Amino acid sequence: MQINKTYPKPQKRKSHRSIIIGITKDIFLLSALLCAALNAWSGGKAWSVIVIWALFMIWTMFVSPDMIEYNRISQFTKAIVQSCVMLVLIDVFITSGWVSNVVSIICFGSLIAVCLLLYTDFERQRRNLLPVILLSVLSLITSAVLMIISKETVSWQIPVTGILSFAVLAACMKTMRGNIKSELKKMFHTI
Amino acid sequence: MRQTKKKKEAKQNFNILAGSKKGQKGKRKDVKDPHLPYIGLSFADKADNQKAAPFFDDLLRRITLPAKEKNALIEDFAKALKFYAASGLSVDEALERLDAKNLGGFYSRPSNTWYPLDNAAKIYPFAMKHDYMSVFRISAYLKEDVVPEILQMALTFTIKRFPSFATTVKKGFFWHYLDTTKRRYIVEPETGVPCQPIRVGRSGSQTFRVLYYRNRISVEYFHILTDGTGGMCFLKTLISEYFRLLGIESACGMGVLPVNGLVSPGEIANEFLNIRSEGPASGFVDKAAVQYGGKLSRIKPCRVIHFKMDAAALKAVAVRKGATVTAYILSLVFAAGKKATDELEGDFNIQVPVNMRKFYPSETLRNFSMYCGIRIPLAEISEPDALIPEIMRQLTEKASCQAMNEMVKATNRIVNAIRFIPLFLKAPVVRLVYGFIGDRGFSNTLSNLGVVSLPPEIAGRIDSMDFVLGAAITNRTSCAMVTFGNTATLSVSKNTADPSFEEALYELLCRDGLIPVVEGSELIAD
Numbered sequence: 102m103q104i105n106k107t108y109p110k111p112q113k114r115k116s117h118r119s120i121i122i123g124i125t126k127d128i129f130l131l132s133a134l135l136c137a138a139l140n141a142w143s144g145g146k147a148w149s150v151i152v153i154w155a156l157f158m159i160w161t162m163f164v165s166p167d168m169i170e171y172n173r174i175s176q177f178t179k180a181i182v183q184s185c186v187m188l189v190l191i192d193v194f195i196t197s198g199w200v201s202n203v204v205s206i207i208c209f210g211s212l213i214a215v216c217l218l219l220y221t222d223f224e225r226q227r228r229n230l231l232p233v234i235l236l237s238v239l240s241l242i243t244s245a246v247l248m249i250i251s252k253e254t255v256s257w258q259i260p261v262t263g264i265l266s267f268a269v270l271a272a273c274m275k276t277m278r279g280n281i282k283s284e285l286k287k288m289f290h291t292i
Numbered sequence: 293m294r295q296t297k298k299k300k301e302a303k304q305n306f307n308i309l310a311g312s313k314k315g316q317k318g319k320r321k322d323v324k325d326p327h328l329p330y331i332g333l334s335f336a337d338k339a340d341n342q343k344a345a346p347f348f349d350d351l352l353r354r355i356t357l358p359a360k361e362k363n364a365l366i367e368d369f370a371k372a373l374k375f376y377a378a379s380g381l382s383v384d385e386a387l388e389r390l391d392a393k394n395l396g397g398f399y400s401r402p403s404n405t406w407y408p409l410d411n412a413a414k415i416y417p418f419a420m421k422h423d424y425m426s427v428f429r430i431s432a433y434l435k436e437d438v439v440p441e442i443l444q445m446a447l448t449f450t451i452k453r454f455p456s457f458a459t460t461v462k463k464g465f466f467w468h469y470l471d472t473t474k475r476r477y478i479v480e481p482e483t484g485v486p487c488q489p490i491r492v493g494r495s496g497s498q499t500f501r502v503l504y505y506r507n508r509i510s511v512e513y514f515h516i517l518t519d520g521t522g523g524m525c526f527l528k529t530l531i532s533e534y535f536r537l538l539g540i541e542s543a544c545g546m547g548v549l550p551v552n553g554l555v556s557p558g559e560i561a562n563e564f565l566n567i568r569s570e571g572p573a574s575g576f577v578d579k580a581a582v583q584y585g586g587k588l589s590r591i592k593p594c595r596v597i598h599f600k601m602d603a604a605a606l607k608a609v610a611v612r613k614g615a616t617v618t619a620y621i622l623s624l625v626f627a628a629g630k631k632a633t634d635e636l637e638g639d640f641n642i643q644v645p646v647n648m649r650k651f652y653p654s655e656t657l658r659n660f661s662m663y664c665g666i667r668i669p670l671a672e673i674s675e676p677d678a679l680i681p682e683i684m685r686q687l688t689e690k691a692s693c694q695a696m697n698e699m700v701k702a703t704n705r706i707v708n709a710i711r712f713i714p715l716f717l718k719a720p721v722v723r724l725v726y727g728f729i730g731d732r733g734f735s736n737t738l739s740n741l742g743v744v745s746l747p748p749e750i751a752g753r754i755d756s757m758d759f760v761l762g763a764a765i766t767n768r769t770s771c772a773m774v775t776f777g778n779t780a781t782l783s784v785s786k787n788t789a790d791p792s793f794e795e796a797l798y799e800l801l802c803r804d805g806l807i808p809v810v811e812g813s814e815l816i817a818d
Contacts, residue, residue, distance in 0.1 A: 290469065
């Protein structure tokens with residue numbers, strides 16, 4: 102059977118991501134299992150939870166990043182949310198008592214940063230409002246919960262983060278202007 | 293010699309100095325928009341200059357894209373004008389063909405529309421991997437080489453008629469959706485392997501690609517956008533517009549849409565929602581099927597092979613054997629498959645997509661097809677002719693309206709059951725389930741688009757067409773078929789270097805007197 106070539110000679114493939122994923126997948130899984138086993142065997146604090154979460158972060162941020170919505174706002178908010186979860190895990194499993202203040206400072210800073218990312222390339226980034234809204238809502242809820250459950254020990258950054266979250270949400274609504282209903286329907290549709 | 297002279301004349305008459313130093317020195321003061329590249333039009337006849345100036349003024353008014361996109365779009369017009377000039381076309385005629393009215397309001401209005409995914413498309417974003425994406429491709433082979441400048445303009449004018457194609461995949465809180473993206477949609481020269489994953493992650497990414505190579509125009513679609521019927525409609529309309537720009541007018545109809553016509557709501561409808569969800573639901577998951585042998589290639593597909601044969605002869609052979617063309621080809625695929633595996637037990641199960649428009653007439657350009665599996669135990673596979681009655685029986689039963697309804701109902705129920713689960717929770721679960729099931733229930737696929745017709749004015753300028761399915765996950769081959777004119781093209785996408793399947797298929801076709809012309813791509817070795 103003679104095959105006449107009717108396609109151009111394929112150029113050498115530039116991306117090697119699938120090979121990297123193939124190789125590192127097993128290494129990551131093995132490392133996670135080893136950590137958990139070692140931690141269970143040696144006893145003490147559950148440090149393996151933090152290591153496993155760190156491995157997950159590295160995996161989703163660098164080894165196998167998102168294939169849909171891979172833009173600067175979504176990646177930044179994802180990194181922030183995952184870092185905050187990491188801090189909460191450290192607080193819960195290793196050393197406690199500081200996480201609410203640190204996380205609220207991170208949220209405070211990241212809300213400002215995300216606004217900068219949005220408004221410095223507004224034409225393109227206005228299509229990526231959902232991560233900004235979700236980050237703001239998450240910050241607002243977290244601040245409100247912290248202020249309710251630990252109002253005695255709450256420090257200035259928590260209410261400030263709450264106010265800032267509300268302000269960012271208001272800015273997003275203003276950005277969507279007349280299309281608020283349609284934009285929200287788009288982001289939260291269930292059909 | 294004659295051509296060189298013609299080009300020289302054209303250059304004198306129709307000198308487009310886009311971005312050239314000469315141009316920049318010339319009339320830069322006159323440029324109103326500092327972002328625009330300098331486009332100097334210099335005709336021998338001053339009247340021609342006067343004609344061209346309002347054309348570009350009109351063009352500028354109709355494009356409100358970001359500066360970079362706007363410049364590129366205007367350069368496309370300039371390149372097309374340059375081509376017309378080199379072809380000796382009059383300025384009036386050139387400007388008429390490229391009339392800015394053809395842009396409609398697409399490039400001037402902001403993009404506020406969006407489309408929820410149809411029920412068949414909802415799985416595709418979850419099933420994506422970095423080296424796997426559900427992509428298919430339809431190509432048309434013209435009788436002359438493609439003119440890229442004109443193809444680009446054809447796409448620029450055509451895309452507005454297909455609003456659900458002018459979109460980017462985005463994440464919502466519960467589901468993915470298609471967000472309208474106003475941008476310059478590009479045509480590209482074909483350089484790589486067919487049906488490679490399309491990068492859809494960046495803001496405003498295209499979810500399809502238009503490629504050209506010699507006399508071939510191909511469109512590769514992410515399946516999230518459309519199915520074979522919708523994809524064929526887009527390609528036909530694109531080709532019709534391409535020929536209009538080359539001066540060959542044709543009537544609309546036969547799947548060619550008027551590019552300046554209004555979009556009907558039916559064209560973007562999710563027709564799965566209109567099928568009532570009572571009654572039994574089944575046919576979604578099947579037991580594992582035997583896979584062909586051969587090591588899976590890293591790059592999928594690693595080769596594409598087309599068997600081009602005489603359509604009338606193929607039909608005659610099928611009729612002689614008491615089968616439809618699909619059933620006849622299926623019998624060959626089953627028999628050829630047996631030579632491509634070392635397994636002795638188990639079943640071959642071949643997936644056959646079914647166009648739901650057969651049962652529910654619809655003008656939708658979104659996905660509206662389901663599938664059935666034709667299953668035969670390996671032990672019963674010997675001569676292809678002996679398989680035909682069983683294949684015909686299974687096709688009648690499993691591709692019936694009732695069976696398809698049951699599958700649609702199963703799909704709708706699953707979609708409904710998980711609709712309120714946030715995407716970040718459902719994505720890992722769906723991925724995990726899909727990872728287990730994948731395409732293991734099937735050994736191969738045969739998708740037959742049937743006979744394609746085009747208006748006679750353009751049909752005579754096209755040699756043949758082909759339809760290629762992209763990579764599967766574990767299946768070693770996928771087959772697709774389309775007939776245009778008197779050429780039926782059976783395309784095989786390979787995921788393994790093992791040539792047993794296609795060699796056996798070729799032998800079987802030859803044995804029935806259908807000596808196919810075999811074309812294809814190079815094998816990509818791992």
